[in-house]
Amino acid sequence: MALREVILTVLAHRRMTGYEIAHDFDRALSYFWRASHQQIYRELASLDKDGCVKFKVVPQTGKPDRKVYAITTRGRDELKKWVAEPTPPPQPRYDLLVKLMAGLLVDKASLHREMERVSVESRAILKQFRRMRRQCAGQPLETMAEYEQSLYLALRRGLLQVEAQTKWLGEVTEFLESGSLKR
């Protein structure tokens, strides 16, 4: 149920249309959160109903009207309250882990192929994260507002996670190839 708060957060940073929020989730915020535009429009309607956001209709020529949303005082209060609440630990639900167990029981050859594919993918993502981080590091600290700093920390988390994942995949591959666990 955090999509509501994600939207409030981006609106606390600056006013935007639903379309722009969806667009940001596909680009700059893609390693931060993801949601379809349908989901965002639905949630914005619900936030508006509860008085947490308000909007102005900005007519355009040739294009559909824009609804520019802004957070309200009530929305800001709800967000503050939410920040103070204890965060539930994330549930472990990782398809590849299931595939590992299933594959060992029913089809090792396919499992091998799929693990190899994911390993390649994972190393590519790792490269990309490292490149992005170098880009960020090139920027002087003073020019970074809090918003950008938290994006940097999100990126940093992604990098640490992918590093751990890549290491794990290496160990699993070794296990699948040698047929025994190393410890």
Place this chain on the structure above:
Amino acid sequence: MALREVILTVLAHRRMTGYEIAHDFDRALSYFWRASHQQIYRELASLDKDGCVKFKVVPQTGKPDRKVYAITTRGRDELKKWVAEPTPPPQPRYDLLVKLMAGLLVDKASLHREMERVSVESRAILKQFRRMRRQCAGQPLETMAEYEQSLYLALRRGLLQVEAQTKWLGEVTEFLESGSLKR
């Protein structure tokens, strides 16, 4: 949509009742997958409808009848097919990351407290993982079937993830305390 396959996987290992599956998710499989008994009963009904599992009713005295489920050939085929399919990368949706960004914008004091709470929690989980891993490591390799080996690898993944998480929390805490990013 992997709950279906998780259930097929545990049934490929041994026949069980829905109650036992739910119980295992709360214990041995808790760092592997989680689901409520309601969800499991619903999914078992759907799997039965599709001919992927079958069951025998075992009457008991004093207790409700047990429905002992087993995987069918069709179920095994479906599982094989699924193992060979490319696994979609997991979506990044981490509430604490949202809280970090939201907190910087609306309430730094609450954010600080919550981050501290999660750090403590995270270090406790790390300790627990390490203890479990030592327990596993004490066991001779030969006695471990493939099923147990994959559970060990699931545990290993959990450990690596929590290590990365703990490291990240350390960096975030330092950032919150010093007010600037270190790089």
Place this chain on the structure above:
DNA sequence: CACGGCATGTAACAGGTTACATGATTAT
């Protein structure tokens, strides 16, 4: 006598995904 364990379920609701819909403009 209250509570937890065993063992099954139904019903309502919340959140995420997919498909469908509109309609002008600009780029290939």
Place this chain on the structure above:
DNA sequence: ATAATCATGTAACCTGTTACATGCCGTG
């Protein structure tokens, strides 16, 4: 011509969560 971009939405479906329901047994 065709596709992509801008900008909004509705509707159906699937999955996950929460609440409610039954009924016997053993333990404190």
